[in-house]
Amino acid sequence: xxxxxxxxxxxxxxxxxxxxxxxxxxxxxxxxxxxxxxxxxxxxxxxxxxxxxxxxxxxxxxxxxxxxxxxxxxxxxxxxxxxxxxxxxxxxxxxxxxxxxxxxxxxxxxxxxxxxxxxxxxxxxxxxxxxxxxxxxxxxxxxxxxxxxxxxxxxxxxxxxxxxxxxxxxxxxxxxxxxxxxxxxxxxxxxxxxxxxxxxxxxxxxxxxxxxxxxxxxxxxxxxxxxxxxxxxxxxxxxxxxxxxxxxxxxxxxxxxxxxxxxxxxxxxxxxxxxxxxxxxxxxxxxxxxxxxxxxxxxxxxxxxxxxxxxxxxxxxxxx
Amino acid sequence: xxxxxxxxxxxxxxxxxxxxxxxxxxxxxxxxxxxxxxxxxxxxxxxxxxxxxxxxxxxxxxxxxxxxxxxxxxxxxxxxxxxxxxxxxxxxxxxxxxxxxxxxxxxxxxxxxxxxxxxxxxxxxxxxxxxxxxxxxxxxxxxxxxxxxxxxxxxxxxxxxxxxxxxxxxxxxxxxxxxxxxxxxxxxxxxxxxxxxxxxxxxxxxxxxxxxxxxxxxxxxxxxxxxxxxxxxxxxxxxxxxxxxxxxxxxxxxxxxxxxxxxxxxxxxxxxxxxxxxxxxxxxxxxxxxxxxxxxxxxxxxxxxxxxxxxxxxxxxxxxxxxxxxxxxxxxxxxxxxxxxxxxxxxxxxxxxxxxxxxxxxxxxxxxxxxxxxxxxxxxxxxxxxxxxxxxxxxxxxxxxxxxxxxxxxxxxxxxxxxxxxxxxxxxxxxxxxxxxxxxxxxxxxxxxxxxxxxxxxxxxxxxxxxxxxxxxxxxxxxxxxxxxxxxxxxxxxxxxxxxxxxxxxxxxxxxxxxxxxxxxxxxxxxxxxxxxxxxx
Numbered sequence: 001x002x003x004x005x006x007x008x009x010x011x012x013x014x015x016x017x018x019x020x021x022x023x024x025x026x027x028x029x030x031x032x033x034x035x036x037x038x039x040x041x042x043x044x045x046x047x048x049x050x051x052x053x054x055x056x057x058x059x060x061x062x063x064x065x066x067x068x069x070x071x072x073x074x075x076x077x078x079x080x081x082x083x084x085x086x087x088x089x090x091x092x093x094x095x096x097x098x099x100x101x102x103x104x105x106x107x108x109x110x111x112x113x114x115x116x117x118x119x120x121x122x123x124x125x126x127x128x129x130x131x132x133x134x135x136x137x138x139x140x141x142x143x144x145x146x147x148x149x150x151x152x153x154x155x156x157x158x159x160x161x162x163x164x165x166x167x168x169x170x171x172x173x174x175x176x177x178x179x180x181x182x183x184x185x186x187x188x189x190x191x192x193x194x195x196x197x198x199x200x201x202x203x204x205x206x207x208x209x210x211x212x213x214x215x216x217x218x219x220x221x222x223x224x225x226x227x228x229x230x231x232x233x234x235x236x237x238x239x240x241x242x243x244x245x246x247x248x249x250x251x252x253x254x255x256x257x258x259x260x261x262x263x264x265x266x267x268x269x270x271x272x273x274x275x276x277x278x279x280x281x282x283x284x285x286x287x288x289x290x291x292x293x294x295x296x297x298x299x300x301x302x303x304x305x306x307x308x309x310x311x312x313x314x315x316x317x318x319x320x
Numbered sequence: 321x322x323x324x325x326x327x328x329x330x331x332x333x334x335x336x337x338x339x340x341x342x343x344x345x346x347x348x349x350x351x352x353x354x355x356x357x358x359x360x361x362x363x364x365x366x367x368x369x370x371x372x373x374x375x376x377x378x379x380x381x382x383x384x385x386x387x388x389x390x391x392x393x394x395x396x397x398x399x400x401x402x403x404x405x406x407x408x409x410x411x412x413x414x415x416x417x418x419x420x421x422x423x424x425x426x427x428x429x430x431x432x433x434x435x436x437x438x439x440x441x442x443x444x445x446x447x448x449x450x451x452x453x454x455x456x457x458x459x460x461x462x463x464x465x466x467x468x469x470x471x472x473x474x475x476x477x478x479x480x481x482x483x484x485x486x487x488x489x490x491x492x493x494x495x496x497x498x499x500x501x502x503x504x505x506x507x508x509x510x511x512x513x514x515x516x517x518x519x520x521x522x523x524x525x526x527x528x529x530x531x532x533x534x535x536x537x538x539x540x541x542x543x544x545x546x547x548x549x550x551x552x553x554x555x556x557x558x559x560x561x562x563x564x565x566x567x568x569x570x571x572x573x574x575x576x577x578x579x580x581x582x583x584x585x586x587x588x589x590x591x592x593x594x595x596x597x598x599x600x601x602x603x604x605x606x607x608x609x610x611x612x613x614x615x616x617x618x619x620x621x622x623x624x625x626x627x628x629x630x631x632x633x634x635x636x637x638x639x640x641x642x643x644x645x646x647x648x649x650x651x652x653x654x655x656x657x658x659x660x661x662x663x664x665x666x667x668x669x670x671x672x673x674x675x676x677x678x679x680x681x682x683x684x685x686x687x688x689x690x691x692x693x694x695x696x697x698x699x700x701x702x703x704x705x706x707x708x709x710x711x712x713x714x715x716x717x718x719x720x721x722x723x724x725x726x727x728x729x730x731x732x733x734x735x736x737x738x739x740x741x742x743x744x745x746x747x748x749x750x751x752x753x754x755x756x757x758x759x760x761x762x763x764x765x766x767x768x769x770x771x772x773x774x775x776x777x778x779x780x781x782x783x784x785x786x787x788x789x790x791x792x793x794x795x796x797x798x799x800x801x802x803x804x805x806x807x808x809x810x811x812x813x814x815x816x817x818x819x820x821x822x823x824x825x826x827x828x829x830x831x832x833x834x835x836x837x838x839x840x841x842x843x844x845x846x847x848x849x850x851x852x853x854x855x856x857x
Contacts, residue, residue: 216427223383224415224442224493238432314432314477 002306006299013295014063021284022055062288069093071289074278092285096271100293102173103263103270106186107255110193114255115248118198122205122244127232129210138206141199149258153192153265160188171266189266193258197251204247208240215239242309249305253298330500330533331357331380336393338375338384338557349375349388351557357501360531364548364565366538366580368768369739372557377503377537381418382410398500415442419494423506425486429478435489436474443497454496461492464529465522484515488522495526502527504536508543512631512795513839520546520841521852539768541580542841545569546848553577565845580769586776586802590821593621596655597757597789598643603652605642612638613649614813620757625783625790627804627821629797629836635813636793640759643791644678657756674704677750681762683742687734693720693745694730700752719748722785723778740771744778751782759791764799776802797840801825809833 046052050061065072071092121141125134144152161169167187177185212218213236221235260272267273271290278286310316333355339346350372357363365373378384382395382402395402397418402410414420419442422428429438439461440454449457455474462470465488478486487507494502507523508516524547527534536547544551544565551568553560553576561574572578598620605613613635620626628636641647643654645665654661657675662668680686687696697716701707707715717727723744734742743763750758760779764772780803782788792803800807800821807824809816811832817824829837838851 216422216424217430219385220420220422220428221430222414223378223381223420225411225413225445226415226441227411235430235432239430312432315479318477318480 002303006303009299010292010296013299014066014292015059017288017291017295018059018062019055021288022058066289066292071096072285074283074286092289095286096274096289096293098175099269099271099274102268103256103259103272105182106189106263106268106270107193107252107259109183109186110190110197110255111252113190114194114198114201114251117194118201119205119244121198122202123209123232123237125202125206126209126213126236127228129213134206138203141202143199144195145199145203147196149192149196149261150265152195153188153262156188156191157265160191169266171268173269186268189259189262189268192262192265193255196258197255201244201247201251205240205244208243209236212236212239238312241312245305245308245312246302249301253301256297257294328359329356330359330361330398331355332394332396333376333380334394334396336376336379336395337391338372338379338388339391340375340385340388342387349557350379352393353554353557353559355380355535355552357533357535359500359533361550362527362534362536362548364536364538364544364551365554366541366544366551367554367560368539368770370556371554373537373539373554374505376554377505377535378420380501380503380535381414381420383414415499416446416497417499418501418503419497419499421487421490421494421502421504421507424510425490425507426478426483426510428490429486431478433477434474435476435478435481439474439489439493440496442493446497458492458496461495461526462489464526465489465492466518467492482515484511484519487511487519491519491523491526495530495532498530498532500533502532502534504534504547506538507536509538509540513797513841514631514835516543516841517839517848517851520848523547524848540841541569542843542847545843545845546841553580569843569845586773588780588801588803588805590805591624592805592820593624595622596620597622597657598791599655600639600643601653601655603639603642603654604650605638605647606650607638607647611650612813613642616652616810616813616815618808618815618818620789620791621806622756623783623787623789624805625792625803626806626808627792627794627800628808628810629794629800630810631795631836633812634810636810637761638813639810640678640761640791640793643759644676645673670704674753675756676759677753677755677757678759678761679743679746679750679763681765683739683746683766684734686746687742687749689734691733692730693732693734693737696734696745697748697752700749704753715752719751722751722782723748738771739767740774743767743771743775747775747778747782751786751788755788757789757791759793761793762795763792765794765796772799773802779803797837809836 043052050058053061062072074092074095121137125137128134147155157169160166168185169188171185171189173182173185209232213231218231218235221231226235257272259268259270260276262268263270263272264276271293275287275290277283278290333353335352335354336350337348337352338350340349341347353372353376355363355376365376367373375384375388379390379393379395380397382390382397382405384390390403393403397413402413405413429435436455436458439458440451443449443454444451458474459470462473467473467485467488473481473485473489481489491507504523508519511519520543534547536544538544541551548565550562551565552562553568553574555576560576561568561572563573568577596619599618601617603613603616604611605616616635616639618626618628618639628639630636638647642649642663645661645663645668648663648665654663656672661672665673691699694713694716697719698712701712701715713730716730720726720729725741725744725748729737729741729745734745737745746763764775767775776799779790783790790803792799794800804821806819807821808818809824809830809832816830816832824833825837827834838854841847844850
């Protein structure tokens with residue numbers, strides 16, 4: 001049920017993405033031909049790219065190909081002169097895969113850092129509620145949530161690259177970069193992504209647990225002699241998984257989208273940077289593919305969160 | 321109820337003072353109460369809500385709720401003063417030496433863990449017996465509490481068993497570490513009378529079996545009479561009186577103690593009327609796909625009171641929802657004032673809506689907390705009768721006088737009223753529409769005995785003055801005796817019988833009515849024993 005709903009959502013997204021881009025002003029043919037754009041050459045190029053067909057036909061052609069894993073060919077890199085043998089246009093898939101890998105690496109490392117950290121911070125603030133520790137943790141997290149990612153990124157650059165040059169400001173990696181080197185080079189963007197998502201996750205974990213602490217079964221647990229730690233970890237946490245996994249899903253998706261800005265700041269060769277560049281070049285197939293990937297990640301992450309919500313709740317797992 | 325008690329002191333609480341913080345200031349909850357309890361003895365602690373009985377019960381464990389603190393006093397348990405121990409030291413006593421059984425079992429079990437794990441969690445902490453021994457013992461406890469499928473019920477989650485069963489499992493959980501003292505905090509208040517009997521007898525037999533001392537907290541004197549050796553009455557955080565159960569029942573000394581069962585002495589002579597204001601005929605209704613009413617037919621005589629009784633799930637509230645149009649029926653018809661009412665609320669005329677009003681169980685949630693009394697009562701006056709301005713205000717004051725309040729209440733918010741006053745405002749709001757029929761859905765269940773009596777008297781007075789008809793939905797037989805002319809007994813979505821009060825309350829009864837009526841606790845300490853003997857024979 002939820003799965004099919006997710007599929008419908010992705011499908012709806014694909015329609016929106018496709019139609020939005022067809023309404024964009026300007027077109028690739030005039031852009032690429034520049035000064036040499038004559039009426040006939042524009043028309044020829046449009047025919048070659050399939051831009052002359054009606055949008056509905058183009059949409060279904062595109063969708064059909066996407067289902068087969070073919071996102072079409074990139075517009076850019078294409079030769080300006082018709083029939084030229086030096087056509088350097090590339091398959092969109094071939095273009096995106098390495099970039100996607102880079103981005104997944106970046107967000108993966110950031111998530112591996114941010115999720116356990118924010119869970120621990122959230123649980124411990126709930127444990128020592130209203131202590132100085134809790135107040136400073138929630139206070140600092142509010143600051144990090146409120147600052148935009150580019151600002152956080154520049155603060156990191158200022159502190160860890162300029163004043164104390166520990167990490168590089170440019171995080172360019174390629175396929176030959178070793179793993180250790182990768183960690184070193186991506187340190188700053190990872191820190192940035194971690195910091196901007198951690199605050200939200202930590203605060204939600206804390207409030208989800210505190211919410212549950214006022215339940216009668218928590219008082220009952222206390223009266224049966226459970227220690228403070230036991231109350232939180234054994235009695236409150238299992239009932240808090242649903243809201244916590246929701247907020248983690250949202251933040252993972254946010255990391256992925258947030259990487260657009262962060263990748264740009266650190267000049268990291270990820271999918272976000274690719275997308276920004278392609279928008280600039282009006283390279284529709286690439287932009288569409290990127291947008292569709294972003295949309296599907298949202299849907300998939302939310303599906304996983306729902307699934308965790310169901311598994312962690314015996315009411316849903318074992319009906320009466 | 322063991323007779324040969326070795327008078328060995330177990331718990332001695334001296335001069336307990338507890339303050340609670342609310343509304344930005346400290347209030348006194350307990351003002352110097354003493355309590356002594358001997359081994360194997362059961363002490364009943366009774367009083368109305370706010371009397372401090374629950375606070376006293378928790379204080380016996382050295383525990384206070386967040387926002388409360390023990391100002392003064394000693395809690396000597398086996399010679400140690402619990403009030404002076406640290407949290408860490410108290411945790412070694414809680415759940416193992418003293419255990420606690422809460423009012424709402426459904427809310428007090430952790431929904432994420434299996435019942436067996438929760439039953440033995442405190443005993444597990446003692447590390448005396450291995451888990452499998454504890455589990456075997458728990459199954460035996462389940463058996464002696466007469467739980468069905470004792471072998472496997474522990475594998476279920478709390479939402480998979482009924483309220484009465486949960487309450488018994490909680491008793492098993494309290495008993496598992498073989499504590500010296502169990503605090504029962506209103507353990508049967510949330511249950512139906514028919515379930516209450518089973519739970520009470522199960523709890524009493526197991527406490528007897530292990531000769532455990534207990535403090536039994538309740539507001540129901542008849543219930544405590546079945547359980548306790550001694551009864552202590554609390555009011556406003558102070559002790560009213562204390563006596564052996566039989567002495568207390570036969571010869572209460574204080575006026576207040578006598579008033580605690582006054583509602584039970586309220587009896588109304590029955591009258592009837594052959595003109596029906598409302599007849600519902602062959603009604604079927606369902607929530608989604610689950611059918612809850614089966615072929616229900618009820619006649620309501622004009623200007624009289626019909627009580628609909630039954631346990632939770634019997635369909636009595638659903639019947640009210642069908643009459644008001646909140647839940648359109650699948651089959652059957654409703655005749656009101658000689659005319660057929662359309663099933664759907666939206667298709668009824670404003671006049672039809674005006675004539676049927678409803679008063680709900682929880683006055684707290686039935687009123688908008690941000691509206692003043694003037695707005696709450698004035699709104700239906702304006703909406704149904706189109707009266708505005710000065711005239712509206714005088715109408716509101718008139719209604720306030722009718723419910724025995726005055727114009728000083730006009731600007732108050734619901735949060736500034738007591739429970740009984742809130743319910744009075746709800747009654748005034750219903751009256752503001754000048755209705756012919758008022759449906760009272762468990763209107764007194766959330767109130768204390770004395771307040772209940774006031775509300776019931778008010779409703780009777782209003783009926784006499786205004787000639788309004790009541791449908792009174794309740795599960796409390798004492799209330800039924802006090803207010804009704806006719807009684808409808810419902811069970812599992814069907815009408816068992818309908819008739820004049822005396823006919824229904826006196827034998828011969830259909831089987832279910834018999835069970836329901838015999839389950840109502842009486843002010844007789846031998847009632848439960850006699851009833852169980854009768855039922856088993």
